[in-house]
Amino acid sequence: MDILLIGGLWLDGSVWERVASTLESLGHRPVPLTLPGQGDGTAAATLDDQVAAVVDAVDAASGRAMVVGHSVACTLAWLAADRRPERVAKVALVGGVPTSDGRPYADLFEVTDGVMPFPGWGPFQGPDAADLDETARREMAAAAIPVPEAVARGVVRLTDERRFDVPVVVVCPEFTPAQAREWIDGDVPELRRAGRVGFADIDSGHWPMITQPAELARILAAAAEAA
Template identity: 30%
Template sequence: MTAFVLVSGHFTRAWIWRDVSARLRETGAEVYEANLAAEAGAGLETHIEDVLRLIDAANDPELVLVGHDYGIHPVLGAADRRAERITRIVYLDAGLVKDGDRAVQLVPDQTARELLLDPARTPADGLLPAPGRGDWHRWGSIVGLSAGALDRLTAEATPQPVATLTEPLRLTGAYTAVPTSGIFCTAGGISIAGVEAMVGSGLPQFEPLTDPRVGFFDLDTGHWPMLSRPADLAGILIRAAAGEGHRIAPLPAAEEPPFARPHVLDLPERPLPDCPRERIDNLDLYFPGDSAEAFADPLPAILFVHGGPVSEDVRPTPRDWPTYIGYGKYAAGLGVIGATVEHRLYGLHAYPQAAEEIAAAVDALRAHPRVDGDRIALWFFSGGGLLTTDWLANPPAWLRCLAASYPILAPLPGWEAVDERFHPVEAVAGAGRLPIVLTRAGLEAEAIAAAVAEFVAAAEEHKAELELIDVPNGRHGFEVLDHVDEVRDAIARACASVLRHLRA
């Protein structure tokens, strides 16, 4: 007989599973709902013990642990200690978590996250108040929730003990022997297709998702499916317990991951010329000629800003990816200084830190004796597009052009963890006469394309100096994915525009 241990997320307890549990029991399954401790002083370890008690009390041969949102933390903590008792772990609209992670890292509500990260502002009673009725959207998509369900969610909610979110999760790795399932509530912006795209990027942190023991399901609803679609959720849990679900294929063994592939302008048959590179902290500079001393007067510079979020464990790091080396060398070959900055955008919560690191790198670039500090262009890529915000809102006089390639220009659905400040669609109102060169991928993901279209409309409304360069058959990351003349021509046009503004 299969038994389910159901562990809910922030501010909720066993009551939230009532309708799902009833449907599971109708199929003959046993169900154990976790009532995680909600009193002051409870920590993550307290919640792990809560789940362990349910596991130890169950006699069923097949035991499935289901962790919703924050609930995945105590679920993994318990599974790590009772791996031999667990037949499957189900991530229900929950993030990937590893040893040492703290749940606060995935708190989507910006205000709550800042409060939890500042010891001076931690609530004196050790409890984070539950959201009011109008604030649940800050913790996840409320799509599918009826007015009555939202009322009940608010009425039944309990405060969240702060320590449950700030204590690190300690894992030995034993839990990795247990098969897993992932259920994506797609109204939040994450789906199987999106995860397949992340796996296709070749970044190693996504490789475990291709394990054949991992199955995935999409559920078209918001973050609380136990209230919005309980019958469908129960059906998916039954299928997950049976080992069903979509499998994600790994990249072919002989195929290089996209981030490691050569730049379209730096292929073996016509490689970009070598040029000297100087590394200063998180800044790399590529100089024209045979040496940094090959020119007498300071030169304009283009700073290329990589996207993300990128795992801090990925090697090589972005500054050594062919994409950014290729752009640095290409700019140097055009007679200006190409530069790349490595910032620590390791998660959606890290945009403020990345912005500070980019600003410091810009200061260092402008202060370099070989750089004309009054002639700088900034060029952003992918998820780095949100980092254009500060420069668009208040462009300094020395910023002669801002360029972006396949950028994300507004927080995507499900990106509630991004600081509200990072919103280029709103910031473009302050761009004034700053030239903006935007290169669009014709085969862009729908959500990213929608954000770009919103940005273009806002730029036109505010009469920004926007130049659009389209790559109709280009994909997100076209420099390494699409080695065709259409991409080469688009990059050449974009670079020519940027150089024209730098030299004006």
């Protein structure tokens, strides 16, 4: 199965390199995406541009695809299910949950000169970054791509209720499946309305594609095969 891989803020498609290699060895076709405004060479992009890029990748897949979103890009994966419910076989959410209709995509950190740069490691102290050593932190910070303001502050628009029929797996890195279930029962209406939601635990911080790539690939492969 084609497995589309979407990184979160400040990341391009190269972050999935080791996950993709393991997925290939397990018989799948990984497609890491580099989003408009996040490593594709364009200076500016909007949320609509990023959604269009993901939908184009879904349309280009051989058959129905599984769409994987990491962190805030879980919303992009869910938007793919909204735009193409008949083409998305499953959505995998790694370390995040989808934003609701009418809410800003990722208005989370300070915007400077039209972009939202990586804010440093201060906001991620604790479980998020506990498994990243100093070398990994330096490399990630150096490679971080400032996110265009029109992406971060773009408004999420969900329109097709068939998205709730698409199976979902929530991959839980710095939080547990039990915590994820509590959030869904509380303030995550998109997943509360989803018909089929499963959970997979992984012993990592917020970036398992960096610290646990082989295990993350195995989880994603199993989810794809179940779809």
